[in-house]
Amino acid sequence: MAQRVSTGIAGLDEVLAGGLLPGRAYLLRGGPGAGKTTLGFHFLTGAGSDGEKPLLVTLREPEDQMRANAKSMGLDTARVEFLDLSPTSEFFAEAEAYDIFHPADVERVPTTERIVQRVEEVAPTRIFLDSMTQFRYLASDAHQFRKQVLSFLRFLLERDATVVFTSEASAEAPDDDLRFLADGVIELEWIPELGRTIAATKFRGSRFLEGRHSMRLTDTGMQVFPALAPLDHTVPFERELITSGIGGLDDILRGGITRGTTTIISGPSGVGKTSVGMNFMKEAAARGERSVIYTFEEEAEALLFRSERIGIPVREMIDKGTLALRKVEPLQFTPDEFAQLVRREVEENAARIVMIDSMSGYRVSLQGRDLVTHLHALSKYLQNMGVATLLIDEIDQAVGRLQISGASISYLADNVIFLRYMEARIGDRLELRKGIGVLKKRLSDFDKTLRELVISGRGLEVGPPIIGLTTILGELPVWVDDTERSNE
Amino acid sequence: MADEAVILAVNDKPANVNVLRDVLGRSGYQVIGASSAGEVETALKEHSVGVGLIDISGFGRDVWAICDRLRDEEVPFLVISARQSAAVEHESESRGSAATMSKPLGIDDLFAFVRSLMER
Numbered sequence: 001m002a003q004r005v006s007t008g009i010a011g012l013d014e015v016l017a018g019g020l021l022p023g024r025a026y027l028l029r030g031g032p033g034a035g036k037t038t039l040g041f042h043f044l045t046g047a048g049s050d051g052e053k054p055l056l057v058t059l060r061e062p063e064d065q066m067r068a069n070a071k072s073m074g075l076d077t078a079r080v081e082f083l084d085l086s087p088t089s090e091f092f093a094e095a096e097a098y099d100i101f102h103p104a105d106v107e108r109v110p111t112t113e114r115i116v117q118r119v120e121e122v123a124p125t126r127i128f129l130d131s132m133t134q135f136r137y138l139a140s141d142a143h144q145f146r147k148q149v150l151s152f153l154r155f156l157l158e159r160d161a162t163v164v165f166t167s168e169a170s171a172e173a174p175d176d177d178l179r180f181l182a183d184g185v186i187e188l189e190w191i192p193e194l195g196r197t198i199a200a201t202k203f204r205g206s207r208f209l210e211g212r213h214s215m216r217l218t219d220t221g222m223q224v225f226p227a228l229a230p231l232d233h234t235v236p237f238e239r240e241l242i243t244s245g246i247g248g249l250d251d252i253l254r255g256g257i258t259r260g261t262t263t264i265i266s267g268p269s270g271v272g273k274t275s276v277g278m279n280f281m282k283e284a285a286a287r288g289e290r291s292v293i294y295t296f297e298e299e300a301e302a303l304l305f306r307s308e309r310i311g312i313p314v315r316e317m318i319d320k321g322t323l324a325l326r327k328v329e330p331l332q333f334t335p336d337e338f339a340q341l342v343r344r345e346v347e348e349n350a351a352r353i354v355m356i357d358s359m360s361g362y363r364v365s366l367q368g369r370d371l372v373t374h375l376h377a378l379s380k381y382l383q384n385m386g387v388a389t390l391l392i393d394e395i396d397q398a399v400g401r402l403q404i405s406g407a408s409i410s411y412l413a414d415n416v417i418f419l420r421y422m423e424a425r426i427g428d429r430l431e432l433r434k435g436i437g438v439l440k441k442r443l444s445d446f447d448k449t450l451r452e453l454v455i456s457g458r459g460l461e462v463g464p465p466i467i468g469l470t471t472i473l474g475e476l477p478v479w480v481d482d483t484e485r486s487n488e
Numbered sequence: 489m490a491d492e493a494v495i496l497a498v499n500d501k502p503a504n505v506n507v508l509r510d511v512l513g514r515s516g517y518q519v520i521g522a523s524s525a526g527e528v529e530t531a532l533k534e535h536s537v538g539v540g541l542i543d544i545s546g547f548g549r550d551v552w553a554i555c556d557r558l559r560d561e562e563v564p565f566l567v568i569s570a571r572q573s574a575a576v577e578h579e580s581e582s583r584g585s586a587a588t589m590s591k592p593l594g595i596d597d598l599f600a601f602v603r604s605l606m607e608r
Binding site: 099 | 499501503504506508510511514543568591592593594595
């Protein structure tokens with residue numbers, strides 16, 4: 001198995017199943033400002049390049065400008081050799097141009113000689129060339145160009161270098177020929193609603209993560225967020241039950257929910273869905289396990305306040321590292337970036353319960369389309385990693401026929417816990433109460449009765465099966481109770 | 489050096505003379521530029537001219553007199569024109585040119601021509 005050459009960007013190495021293959025030539029395409037040069041800097045200065053000799057051949061920007069740009073991103077080009085073939089100001093200032101020869105013919109030989117000489121001097125193992133398109137202007141025709149590029153690449157590769165070269169494709173100079181010649185092609189593209197993306201569209205000799213991945217250019221360079229490929233990630237784990245700590249709820253769940261399953265907690269606004277989820281986390285914290293909540297609508301402080309009032313020691317849990325609460329601002333992340341955040345929590349911080357509150361917030365807050373597919377991939381990943389996923393799903397109607405889910409994602413769920421409002425006719429009084437039940441539970445049996453849920457300063461309590469209900473799933477459940485029910 | 493044959497480039501653009509000097513100089517040829525009949529005379533006097541490259545574009549009909557002069561001195565020459573023209577070819581041939589070429593010249597073609605004439 002060949003040793004891979006790191007691109008200097010962790011997320012991109014992941015897309016390329018470890019990095020570039022050594023001794024090959026790769027084409028980097030993208031429009032102006034797409035980030036080609038930034039990627040080049042990472043490639044030449046990135047990790048794993050110790051003991052390597054990087055060479056940057058520039059036909060566009062002068063050396064000092066490029067060094068300054070790299071420095072402003074915190075990338076150190078001290079060990080990078082440069083070959084500056086960029087047009088000098090003298091070229092412009094020359095009063096007359098010659099017309100006796102074609103400039104391409106005149107400049108090609110000295111340019112080639114300079115490159116050969118520099119390459120032989122430096123003996124580079126990594127070369128970034130920006131851009132190959134400029135060579136087109138040194139060739140008399142397309143056939144010549146192709147021959148020149150091929151032989152140039154062969155010259156470089158014969159010296160055991162890994163080469164990344166850029167192209168500035170345009171309508172009058174399409175770069176199909178360069179794509180054929182390269183061993184791999186990386187594309188930088190801006191997609192509406194998604195923003196910057198990076199994709200490998202060709203990569204001979206290796207598998208790679210297909211499709212477009214989110215990318216960001218920041219003042220520290222380029223970051224790549226590979227789309228989640230759930231099948232690539234599994235760990236062995238014990239399929240044990242985790243409890244909510246709420247006696248009645250654990251009863252109807254016949255013990256609890258299983259690790260590595262996805263549970264939808266569904267119900268109208270204010271009924272207590274998040275609170276139910278947090279009880280699983282409280283139990284997990286007592287076991288020393290970490291949980292993470294991603295809240296899309298509610299502010300973190302508000303959620304913390306509410307939770308403390310129902311007896312969940314959130315601040316203590318946060319201090320101990322058994323709870324992390326992350327508010328996600330709208331349009332802050334692309335789905336790929338969000339997925340990478342979750343991965344870090346799971347893989348680096350050993351999170352074992354992840355809550356997304358709520359799914360409509362998730363849909364509205366993340367950029368891009370096709371979020372159901374992303375959520376599906378994320379759920380599958382979390383399942384494979386043995387994480388219990390809690391998806392909070394808000395139903396629009398406070399009353400009415402039971403809906404499992406507003407988002408048509410119920411197929412994602414292994415378990416569905418539903419909450420709803422009920423009318424209780426106690427004697428001649430009518431009260432609004434809360435009901436909780438289990439609609440679906442893979443992997444084990446469950447209790448099909450509806451129970452009353454009471455939320456107070458003591459926490460959450462789930463009572464015995466309600467008797468005298470006229471309906472569970474239909475319009476507002478009503479029960480008639482002839483005996484006085486004491487208010488706890 | 490004075491007895492080594494030089495190439496005489498008759499051209500009204502110094503940039504053309506410079507690039508000829510660069511390109512032909514790579515193979516060790518020395519190029520002398522001239523942009524008038526007077527400068528041609530000086531060059532003929534001071535150097536042993538092996539080949540003439542006469543770029544007629546930019547000159548009037550008086551450039552043909554330069555061709556006559558080179559023929560008198562038995563210096564083989566190439567006529568270079570801005571574009572291909574049967575009339576120019578005819579005129580150039582009748583003045584005794586070794587060949588007529590239009591711009592831009594192929595570097596290899598020019599080299600082949602110069603080499604063959606300089607070796608005589």
